[in-house]
Every structure is written in structure tokens, then in C-alpha cells.
Amino acid sequence: MTARISLYQKAEQELYKLDRSVKAKFYDFCHLFRDNPDHPGLDLKPLKGDRRVFRAKIDQSYRALLAKTGVDERGRENWLVIAVRHRKNVYEELSVAVNRVTGEIEFVDLSVVGESVLRRAGVTLTPVEVEAEGPRTTPATPSEPLTPLLTNITAEDLRGLGVAEQLIDLALAVTDSGELDQLLSGAPLLSKDVLYGLAAGMPMDDVRREITAQVEVELGNDYADNLSAAVARTTVTTFDEDLKAAIEEGDFRAWKIFLHPSQAKLVRRHYNGPARVSGGPGTGKTIVALHRVKHLAEQLPPGSTQPILLTTFTKNLTTDLRARLASLLEPELLDRVEITHIDQLAARVLSENSGVGISRQRVYDTVALNILRQMLAEIDEQRWNAEFLLEEWDQVVLGQSLNTRKAYFDARRAGRGRSLTRPERNQVWKLLEQFTARLEKEGVETWGQAAERAARFEMERAARIEERQNNQAVGGGDTAQPDDSSGRRYLRHRYQHVVVDEAQDLRAAHWKMLRAMVPRRPNDLFIAGDTHQRIYDHQVTLGTVGINIRGRSTRLTLSYRTTREILARAIGVVDPRKVSYDNLDDGADTLDGYRSVLTGPTPDLVACQSWDDELVRLGAVLTSWRAEMSTGDNGVRRDPRGDVAVCVAERDMVSQVMHYLATQVGISCAELSKDGPKGDGEVHVGTMHRFKGLEYQKLAIVGVRDGVIPRTAVIERYREEDHQRAAREERKARSLLFVAATRARDTLRISWHGKPSPYLPL
Numbered sequence: 188m189t190a191r192i193s194l195y196q197k198a199e200q201e202l203y204k205l206d207r208s209v210k211a212k213f214y215d216f217c218h219l220f221r222d223n224p225d226h227p228g229l230d231l232k233p234l235k236g237d238r239r240v241f242r243a244k245i246d247q248s249y250r251a252l253l254a255k256t257g258v259d260e261r262g263r264e265n266w267l268v269i270a271v272r273h274r275k276n277v278y279e280e281l282s283v284a285v286n287r288v289t290g291e292i293e294f295v296d297l298s299v300v301g302e303s304v305l306r307r308a309g310v311t312l313t314p315v316e317v318e319a320e321g322p323r324t325t326p327a328t329p330s331e332p333l334t335p336l337l338t339n340i341t342a343e344d345l346r347g348l349g350v351a352e353q354l355i356d357l358a359l360a361v362t363d364s365g366e367l368d369q370l371l372s373g374a375p376l377l378s379k380d381v382l383y384g385l386a387a388g389m390p391m392d393d394v395r396r397e398i399t400a401q402v403e404v405e406l407g408n409d410y411a412d413n414l415s416a417a418v419a420r421t422t423v424t425t426f427d428e429d430l431k432a433a434i435e436e437g438d439f440r441a442w443k444i445f446l447h448p449s450q451a452k453l454v455r456r457h458y459n460g461p462a463r464v465s466g467g468p469g470t471g472k473t474i475v476a477l478h479r480v481k482h483l484a485e486q487l488p489p490g491s492t493q494p495i496l497l498t499t500f501t502k503n504l505t506t507d508l509r510a511r512l513a514s515l516l517e518p519e520l521l522d523r524v525e526i527t528h529i530d531q532l533a534a535r536v537l538s539e540n541s542g543v544g545i546s547r548q549r550v551y552d553t554v555a556l557n558i559l560r561q562m563l564a565e566i567d568e569q570r571w572n573a574e575f576l577l578e579e580w581d582q583v584v585l586g587q588s589l590n591t592r593k594a595y596f597d598a599r600r601a602g603r604g605r606s607l608t609r610p611e612r613n614q615v616w617k618l619l620e621q622f623t624a625r626l627e628k629e630g631v632e633t634w635g636q637a638a639e640r641a642a643r644f645e646m647e648r649a650a651r652i653e654e655r656q657n658n659q660a661v662g663g664g665d666t667a668q669p670d671d672s673s674g675r676r677y678l679r680h681r682y683q684h685v686v687v688d689e690a691q692d693l694r695a696a697h698w699k700m701l702r703a704m705v706p707r708r709p710n711d712l713f714i715a716g717d718t719h720q721r722i723y724d725h726q727v728t729l730g731t732v733g734i735n736i737r738g739r740s741t742r743l744t745l746s747y748r749t750t751r752e753i754l755a756r757a758i759g760v761v762d763p764r765k766v767s768y769d770n771l772d773d774g775a776d777t778l779d780g781y782r783s784v785l786t787g788p789t790p791d792l793v794a795c796q797s798w799d800d801e802l803v804r805l806g807a808v809l810t811s812w813r814a815e816m817s818t819g820d821n822g823v824r825r826d827p828r829g830d831v832a833v834c835v836a837e838r839d840m841v842s843q844v845m846h847y848l849a850t851q852v853g854i855s856c857a858e859l860s861k862d863g864p865k866g867d868g869e870v871h872v873g874t875m876h877r878f879k880g881l882e883y884q885k886l887a888i889v890g891v892r893d894g895v896i897p898r899t900a901v902i903e904r905y906r907e908e909d910h911q912r913a914a915r916e917e918r919k920a921r922s923l924l925f926v927a928a929t930r931a932r933d934t935l936r937i938s939w940h941g942k943p944s945p946y947l948p949l
């Protein structure tokens with residue numbers, strides 16, 4: 188009799204942690220088991236508690252726990268490996284169940300539960316093998332008058348929210364977060380999410396709406412006994428296709444195979460229009476966006492016309508997205524996707540339309556600001572300062588595509604701080620006309636201007652497409668006629684689907700351009716972003732640029748990247764009690780319920796005497812990190828290249844840090860540029876802006892002092908003349924530090940000299 192083997196997600200995670208030699212033996216075990224589950228060497232036996240669960244021998248010390256989930260049409264038995272563990276941690280009471288909310292197979296690992304909790308809940312565990320440790324726990328004793336961690340919650344509540352049956356009494360017996368951690372380290376995902384949510388103070392209704400309802404499916408009456416149907420609903424790795432690779436590649440492959448149910452639901456959902464996913468750093472927004480692209484690509488017919496656009500704000504992130512997508516998609520599916528960063532896309536639209544406009548060198552706002560300053564000095568303009576005018580131009584004039592003075596007089600200036608009288612608007616308009624003429628004369632345009640022009644071209648095209656479709660509907664011509672405006676493209680929408688990552692930083696013009704590039708129909712735009720991480724000045728209400736996400740917004744709350752210790756401090760930086768964040772629409776976004784299941788060392792917050800002192804201490808820490816990381820599991824040496832980074836608060840510090848580390852400490856560095864790391868130096872060094880979207884195992888942030896984070900001089904100046912602008916600058920500085928701090932996976936160290944930044948949670 189042959190068998191088919193699949194692997195439960197939890198079991199796969201357990202495997203990652205085992206010694207290489209045990210992994211190899213497990214692989215051999217699977218081969219043997221597939222050929223003949225009754226092979227005497229495997230010693231397959233049911234447990235006494237749940238007779239659907241069997242144990243089998245991998246080697247002298249390790250056992251596999253398996254559930255027989257059915258027999259296929261060829262008479263082959265289907266087995267699911269639910270756990271791989273040392274024999275002393277195999278107990279007769281272990282069981283599998285089908286979750287009443289998700290309909291998925293669940294295995295509750297009671298072997299990790301703390302003694303005191305087992306005792307309070309009156310649970311006894313009997314080791315399967317005689318020579319293993321004696322029974323765990325004694326019956327409940329009444330002498331522990333401890334207050335439960337979860338109060339005002341009943342067993343029935345937990346059951347309704349989808350907590351695994353075996354965990355309910357135990358969860359109610361837990362008295363502190365340490366016990367909860369221990370209990371949940373072996374728990375099914377939904378139970379983990381629900382219980383962590385409740386423990387973090389999420390109201391029950393929110394847990395039901397944001398966690399349980401997200402993964403709920405309709406189940407028939409016999410769901411509890413039908414393991415075969417339950418396996419079909421559960422994400423598993425099959426032995427034939429993925430198992431070897433999964434074992435060999437370890438955790439790095441996890442996200443490619445297992446999406447959290449709340450992530451998977453977003454990936455596969457049918458949306459009647461634009462949809463948005465939000466969530467704190469590391470909650471998997473990018474992963475969801477990548478899987479969404481895969482899902483959309485799979486629905487499309489073959490071809491290489493790239494009907495899906497995956498775009499993001501910065502150039503270096505497209506490199507990362509491209510690499511991740513290439514590892515997720517077959518080449519033929521990859522051919523259906525274009526990956527371009529948003530400015531590059533705008534530039535392409537402009538070059539395709541170059542016959543219509545003039546081509547100018549594109550410059551950053553800092554260059555434009557200098558030109559404007561110079562112009563104001565030349566004409567001796569004292570009433571308006573350059574920063575205010577540039578912002579007014581970028582946000583109001585360009586932001587709303589205002590082409591005439593009349594339009595500017597009528598324009599809404601919401602969020603701009605001070606109001607302007609009609610004569611003042613007249614003055615401002617005149618100065619801005621002079622300024623744009625000056626830019627033109629110098630042969631330059633800002634990226635904001637370029638985006639605006641590109642949006643206009645695309646909107647005009649969209650209008651022509653619509654017109655032609657209307658004509659066609661009443662008996663007119665073909666929609667695939669050449670479009671004269673570019674001469675290179677046909678008159679149809681560029682894309683069928685657009686997926687956007689880091690959405691919080693896009694400009695209004697970018698959104699208008701994207702909106703025009705894709706027809707208005709289901710699944711047109713999928714938008715991932717977190718407004719707590721907005722580090723540029725572009726705040727957009729999507730509704731005003733024709734993108735309606737109402738009723739199609741979902742928030743992810745579980746961080747996969749950052750430890751709980753790091754999150755706790757990072758949340759203090761954005762301080763949701765003091766600062767409010769938008770939801771890319773008219774409402775507010777929050778980080779409520781944002782949590783991590785990972786734990787690690789408490790971040791180091793280090794006060795230094797001077798910048799030199801900061802450098803010396805940084806060098807010492809990096810040296811110790813290198814030593815620690817170079818010796819991996821089992822003493823095998825490992826190259827920590829690219830896993831450690833130094834993030835600096837001021838531009839000048841990049842070269843200073845790199846020079847110091849290279850010459851005084853002997854650590855080679857790679858500067859994080861707009862295109863990603865330059866060279867293959869061991870430690871990446873860059874400014875906070877460059878860290879957007881990236882992650883590192885260990886991260887040091889240096890120079891986090893008052894006056895720099897935030898730039899007090901700039902803020903004080905604004906505070907006098909433009910209150911809202913000052914508040915915006917402060918919020919941006921908080922977000923910058925928040926983005927930087929949440930790039931660390933395991934270890935975070937923040938240092939400063941002089942007075943620390945007021946945003947540091949000291």
C-alpha cells in the first residue's frame with residue numbers, strides 16, 4: 188500500500204528548527220512511509236486519546252505525528268504530518284480537530300503549555316513512551332487565587348470566536364502574558380490571533396469583525412469528522428512538489444507557501460472596484476500585493492503584453508519586488524507583469540508623448556526651491572517665502588491641475604494652514620507664473636510637474652477611449668486604432684490590473700495617472716500602504732482622484748517581521764494618542780490590535796558623549812554582532828553580509844560612518860543608494876529615507892538627537908507662520924523614525940549624542 192504525504196504548516200516550522208541531520212532523516216522517513224506506511228521500522232501506532240492521530244519513528248529520538256485524512260480514488264492513503272518532535276514530547280492526549288470557523292485542520296500542541304496553566308485547567312499529559320518524562324501536571328489545586336489575564340470573557344465567547352476547543356480552558360486559566368506566550372507558541376493561527384487580540388485589549392466585537400469574520404467559511408453539519416474535506420481547506424505542503432525545497436530553503440520560503448488566512452483572503456477576494464489593504468510595518472502588505480499579482484496573472488490568458496502593473500514609490504524597492512516576484516511566479520506568468528516605479532512610469536508616458544510637449548531635465552524639489560529662492564531674491568520679494576510658495580504650487584496648483592488664475596481663485600486649499608485673501612491669491616499666482624516660466628527657461632521641470640503632465644496625457648487618452656467605446660456601442664469603429672497622441676500605442680487601456688505598494692507616498696497626479704491607465708471594473712486597483720509610514724509630503728484623499736475604496740478596505744494587524752519588544756517602542760514613536768493618521772480617504776487609520784508573535788531582546792537605547800563616542804561604540808557593537816552572526820547553528824560559519832545595517836539621521840553621517848567602520852574597525856560597507864546597495868560591503872549604511880520597505884536582522888540607528896529628529900529650526904520657523912505645516916513636518920519626522928525602527932527583525936539599537944530626539948520612548 189503506498190501513501191501520499193502532506194505537511195501541516197506547524198510541522199514544517201518545527202522542521203526548520205531541527206538539526207540538519209534530523210531533517211535529512213525526516214526526508215528518508217517520508218520516502219519509506221510513502222512506499223509502505225506499515226513498514227515495521229516505522230512502528231506506526233495510534234495514540235490513546237484521539238485514534239485518528241498516529242505516531243511513527245523517524246529515528247531513535249524523533250517521532251512524526253500523523254493523521255490519516257482519507258483514501259484517494261487510486262486507493263492511496265492520504266496522511267498529514269501534523270508534528271515532528273522529540274519522543275519525550277509526544278503525549279497520548281494530543282489530538283486533531285476541525286475548526287468550526289475556518290473548517291481547517293487544527294493541531295493544538297499541548298506539550299509547550301506551562302505546568303502552572305495545565306494544573307489550573309486540570310489537564311494531565313501522559314507521555315507515550317515509557318522511558319520519557321513522567322506524567323505532566325497534577326490535578327487542579329484550589330490554592331492559587333490568581334486573576335485570569337482574560338477577564339469578562341467566557342468559554343462560549345472564545346468558542347464563537349474560533350479558538351481551538353482544547354485551548355479554551357487553558358486560555359481562561361492563563362494569568363500573565365508570559366503564560367499566554369507559552370500557550371500560544373504551539374497554537375493554531377486563528378486561536379493565536381484571537382487570544383493575542385483580546386489580551387492586547389481589542390474589544391470582542393472588533394476581534395470578531397477584524398479577525399474571525401475574515402476567515403469564516405460556511406460549513407456543513409459533518410465538518411468535525413470529515414478530515415479529508417478539512418485538509419482541502421488547509422494550506423499544506425505536499426511531499427512531491429514542495430517538501431524538499433521547503434526543508435532546504437528554511438524560513439525564507441515560508442511566505443511563498445503559507446499565507447496567513449487573513450492575508451490569503453485578501454489575495455483571492457473578488458473586489459467590485461479599487462481595494463485597499465493597510466497595516467503596520469511587517470504585517471505582510473507587500474507579500475499580499477505580490478500574491479495578489481500572482482493570483483491576477485493566473486486568471487489571465489497567456490501572452491506577454493504585461494496587462495498587470497506592479498508599482499511602488501521608490502526605485503530600489505522595484506528591484507526587491509522584481510526579485511521576490513520572480514521567485515514566486517513561473518516565467519510565463521511573470522511575462523504578464525510590468526514592474527516599474529511610479530516616476531519611471533510617468534517618465535515613460537511623457538517620452539511616448541514627446542512629440543506633443545518639450546523634453547526637460549527632471550529635478551527634485553530641492554533644486555526647484557533654490558531656483559525659486561534665487562528668483563525671489565532677484566525681484567526683492569519679501570511677502571512670501573520660497574517654501575510656502577513651492578508647497579502651494581505643488582499641492583494646490585499641481586495637485587489640482589489648476590491651469591488658470593480663475594481656477595486658482597476658486598480652488599479648495601484644505602489642509603494648507605493659513606487662508607489667503609483674493610488679493611493674496613493674485614500675488615501668489617503671479618509669482619508662481621514667473622517661477623514656472625523660470626523653470627522652463629532653465630530647461631528643467633520637477634518630478635511633480637512631470638507627474639502632472641503624465642496624468643493629463645493619460646486622462647485625455649482615457650477620455651478618448653471612452654468616447655470611442657461609446658461610438659462603437661452605437662455602431663462606430665474599432666477600439667484598437669492607433670492613438671495619434673503617442674503614435675506608439677493602441678487606443679485601449681494600458682493595463683487590466685494595477686497593484687500599488689507603499690501607496691501612502693504617491694502624489695495626487697500619480698493616482699490620476701494610474702486611475703486613467705486601467706478601466707473602471709472589478710479588481711482594477713489593489714492598493715497596499717500604511718499612512719503611519721508616510722515620509723514624503725503627499726497626502727491624498729483617494730475619493731477626490733476618482734478612486735473609491737469605501738467598503739473595500741482591510742487592515743492587517745499581525746507583524747511577521749518585528750519582535751514585540753521592538754514594536755512596543757516603535758509604536759511609542761508615532762504615538763497614536765497624540766498624532767492622528769488618515770486612511771488615504773476621509774477617515775482615520777489606527778494601529779489598534781497591531782501585534783507580533785515574535786519575541787526578542789529589548790531594543791538598546793544608548794546615550795553617547797559625542798559623535799566620536801557614538802562612532803566608537805557603534806564599531807564595538809557591530810564587531811560583536813559580526814562575531815555572533817558568523818557562528819550559526821551547529822557552529823557552521825555563516826556570512827552575515829547584508830543582514831546588518833546602520834541607519835543615520837543626517838546625510839553627512841553616511842560617509843563618516845562608512846569611513847570610520849572601514850578604516851578603524853575593518854568592516855566593509857555598502858551605501859544604500861536610490862538603486863539599492865552599492866557594492867557588496869558587509870554592512871549597509873544609509874539615511875532613513877533609503878530604508879523604506881527594507882528589512883534587516885540587526886539594525887543600528889545613529890544620530891537620533893533633538894534638533895535633527897525633528898529638525899527643530901525648520902519646525903520653529905513654520906510654527907510662527909503656518910501651524911499646520913509645522914505639525915505636518917513633525918508627523919513626517921516621527922514617521923521617518925518609525926519606518927527606520929521597524930526595519931529591524933531581531934535586534935534594534937538606537938543611539939544619539941547631546942539631547943535625545945523627543946520622539947524616542949525613553
Ligand SMILES: Nc1ncnc2c1ncn2[C@@H]1O[C@H](COP(=O)(O)OP(=O)(O)OP(=O)(O)O)[C@@H](O)[C@H]1O
Pocket residue numbers: 441442443445446447450466467468469470471472473474475717720746747748879880881882929
Ligand atoms: N505569511 C507569511 N509567512 C511568512 N512570512 C511572512 C508572511 N507574511 C509576511 N511575512 C514576512 O514578514 C516580513 C514583512 O512582510 P512585508 O514586507 O510584506 O510587510 P509590509 O507590511 O509590506 O511591511 P512594511 O510596511 O514595513 O514595508 C517579510 O520578511 C515577509 O517575508
